[in-house]
Amino acid sequence: MARAGLSTERLTTAGAELADEVGFDQVTVSALARRFDVKVASLYSHVRGSQDLRTRIALLALEEMADLAGEAVAGRAGREALAALGNVYRDYAREHPGRYTAAQLRLDPETAAASAGARHARLTRAILRGYALEEPDQTHAVRLLGSAFHGYVSLELGGGFSHSAPDTDTTWLRTLDALDALLRNWPAPAP
Amino acid sequence: MARAGLSTERLTTAGAELADEVGFDQVTVSALARRFDVKVASLYSHVRGSQDLRTRIALLALEEMADLAGEAVAGRAGREALAALGNVYRDYAREHPGRYTAAQLRLDPETAAASAGARHARLTRAILRGYALEEPDQTHAVRLLGSAFHGYVSLELGGGFSHSAPDTDTTWLRTLDALDALLRNWPAPAP
DNA sequence: GACTTCTACCTATAACCTTTAGGTAGTTTG
DNA sequence: CAAACTACCTAAAGGTTATAGGTAGAAGTC
Numbered sequence: 001m002a003r004a005g006l007s008t009e010r011l012t013t014a015g016a017e018l019a020d021e022v023g024f025d026q027v028t029v030s031a032l033a034r035r036f037d038v039k040v041a042s043l044y045s046h047v048r049g050s051q052d053l054r055t056r057i058a059l060l061a062l063e064e065m066a067d068l069a070g071e072a073v074a075g076r077a078g079r080e081a082l083a084a085l086g087n088v089y090r091d092y093a094r095e096h097p098g099r100y101t102a103a104q105l106r107l108d109p110e111t112a113a114a115s116a117g118a119r120h121a122r123l124t125r126a127i128l129r130g131y132a133l134e135e136p137d138q139t140h141a142v143r144l145l146g147s148a149f150h151g152y153v154s155l156e157l158g159g160g161f162s163h164s165a166p167d168t169d170t171t172w173l174r175t176l177d178a179l180d181a182l183l184r185n186w187p188a189p190a191p
Numbered sequence: 192m193a194r195a196g197l198s199t200e201r202l203t204t205a206g207a208e209l210a211d212e213v214g215f216d217q218v219t220v221s222a223l224a225r226r227f228d229v230k231v232a233s234l235y236s237h238v239r240g241s242q243d244l245r246t247r248i249a250l251l252a253l254e255e256m257a258d259l260a261g262e263a264v265a266g267r268a269g270r271e272a273l274a275a276l277g278n279v280y281r282d283y284a285r286e287h288p289g290r291y292t293a294a295q296l297r298l299d300p301e302t303a304a305a306s307a308g309a310r311h312a313r314l315t316r317a318i319l320r321g322y323a324l325e326e327p328d329q330t331h332a333v334r335l336l337g338s339a340f341h342g343y344v345s346l347e348l349g350g351g352f353s354h355s356a357p358d359t360d361t362t363w364l365r366t367l368d369a370l371d372a373l374l375r376n377w378p379a380p381a382p
Numbered sequence: 383g384a385c386t387t388c389t390a391c392c393t394a395t396a397a398c399c400t401t402t403a404g405g406t407a408g409t410t411t412g
Numbered sequence: 413c414a415a416a417c418t419a420c421c422t423a424a425a426g427g428t429t430a431t432a433g434g435t436a437g438a439a440g441t442c
Contacts (some may be wrong), residue, residue, distance in 0.1 A: 006390070025216065030428055040429080042391045050429065079381065105351050119353075136357045140365040143352055144339065147196050147366070150335070151342020161334055166327045174331040174380065175338070181378035182369055190270065190368050221399055232399080233420050241400070271430075 006036060008046045012056040019057055024145060053092025059115050061099035065092050066116040066124045076128040079180040086149050086176055093153045096176055098158065104150075119145075120150060121176070131183040142181060148179060193280050197227060199237045203247040210248055210289025218289070245296060252290035254363075256283050257307040260314045266303075269321040272369040276318055277340050277367055278327045291348065295341075307312065323373040334373060339370060 019027045029050050033040040054189060061139045065088065072084040093100035107115060124142045133141055152175060155161060161168045198313060205226055210218045220241050222229040256279065259316045263275040285293035298306060315333045322330055345368060352359045 028428065029430090038390095039392060041393080044430070045390070046439080073319065085201055103344075104349060105206070107303030108229045109353075112350070121257070126308065136361075137365070139355075139357060140362045140369070143346075143359075143362050144366050147342030147346055148335065149342070150346060154295075154345070155334075155338055155341060158295065159303075160337070163328075166330060169332075170327075171331045171334050174328070175335050177378050177381050178331070178335055178373055180381070181376065182373045185372065185376060187368050187372035190371070215426070219399065220401090229419095229422060232402080232422080234403070 004043065006038065007047050010058070011043060011053065012060055012182070013047050015053050015057045016060055016102070018100050020096050021098070021137070024054075024057070024098045027054060027057065028172065031155065044109050046047055054102065055107060055111060058102040058105040058107065059095070059111070061103040062116040062120070064099070065089065065103065066119040068092060073123055073126060079176070081127045082129060082145075082180055083176045085123065086172075086179075089149050090156070090172065093157050097157055100153070104154070124139070128179065131186070133183070133186055137186055141186065144165040145179065148175065193309065197229065197237050199247070202234060202237050202244065203251055206244050206248045207287070209253055210293055211287045212289070215245075215248070215289045215292040218245065218248065219345050245293065246298060246302060248290065249293040249296040249298065249360070252287070252294040252300070253307040253311070256294065257281060257282065257310040260311065264317060266313055270323055270367070272318045273336075273371055273374070274367045276314065277363075277370075281344050281347070281363065282341050283375070284348050286349055287301070287360055290346070295345075319374070322377070324374070327376055333378065336370065339366070
């Protein structure tokens with residue numbers, strides 16, 4: 001009875017790979033068992049079930065992205081920092097589509113609180129140091145940046161911009177231009 | 192043998208209701224059959240399967256949103272039109288979370304081409320008539336608006352902004368302010 | 383080095399969802 | 413009013429989730 005060397009971590013990373021290959025919602029306990037050439041029930045010693053597996057993948061993705069974002073933003077400011085952060089999300093989503101959609105999984109409050117989610121918020125906020133924004137506009141801007149990045153990436157990933165000129169790479173650059181200009185020129189509330 | 196009065200349309204709208212109640216990915220042929228108090232196999236005369244059902248719900252949601260967006264944008268221009276369009280998406284997502292996530296379903300190219308997707312693009316483009324944008328910036332702006340709206344709505348729906356000051360309603364208003372300002376002041380490409 | 387103990391993985395089982403095939407009872411049409 | 417159609421059925425096969433309880437190999441103990 002050769003042992004496959006299962007563990008919660010190995011299952012999580014294998015699940016993440018599986019997600020990237022076949023899509024996050026095709027990630028199933030059975031498919032994972034097949035990948036390890038092991039019976040399904042064996043996974044239940046390491047993972048509580050399919051929901052648990054999915055949230056573990058989501059947490060992994062959030063951490064990985066936060067790590068990359070941290071590196072990318074370090075030592076940069078202004079538009080350069082903005083572009084670095086945006087590129088992290090966009091590149092990650094293209095290299096790891098399954099993980100990226102996993103990261104969008106709705107987490108229950110406690111899990112979310114223990115996740116790398118807060119790090120993402122802090123990193124985005126750090127970028128705003130290069131721009132002159134006071135509270136509460138800073139928070140508004142954090143949310144707007146998050147929305148724009150996530151929205152762009154998820155629409156592009158979903159094929160929303162596909163096959164029509166101009167290509168999405170230049171739109172992405174112009175989007176970064178636009179967001180940079182917006183932050184430098186943050187408007188007062190409308191009357 | 193009383194007839195339940197099934198039809199593809201009734202199944203689709205019932206499926207949409209179900210999605211709003213229990214979440215789009217909990218929409219299952221079995222659950223729908225239960226709702227009509229009918230055996231599962233009976234649905235397969237009206238719907239090809241669970242995938243077919245899901246895309247029908249997605250198409251319905253896209254149409255409903257496009258209808259609402261068309262009404263909302265008519266007779267408005269500039270910031271007013273921008274806010275009207277954004278509010279349509281946001282309100283729709285909050286009233287019909289299941290349908291909204293359904294609308295994000297990745298469609299195969301032919302289905303997408305026959306969907307209301309193009310109407311959404313046209314409506315967004317129509318809004319830009321109130322701003323002075325030439326091509327290709329107009330397309331970039333269409334994509335940016337789509338990203339910002341979708342990103343905001345989906346993060347808010349997923350609880351991303353939850354329970355932290357300032358409240359999401361004012362962030363939403365300030366986001367509209369910001370996008371309006373951005374469109375009025377669209378930047379030239381960075382050097 | 384034998385003995386316990388832990389761990390990794392197993393078989394078996396039950397519940398649920400999907401999908402297809404083929405049948406029967408209402409409803410509509412000529 | 414018979415033929416044809418439609419709406420719904422039973423039956424069955426295959427896949428996924430999940431739990432309970434069992435066995436073999438590895439690790440620690442004397």
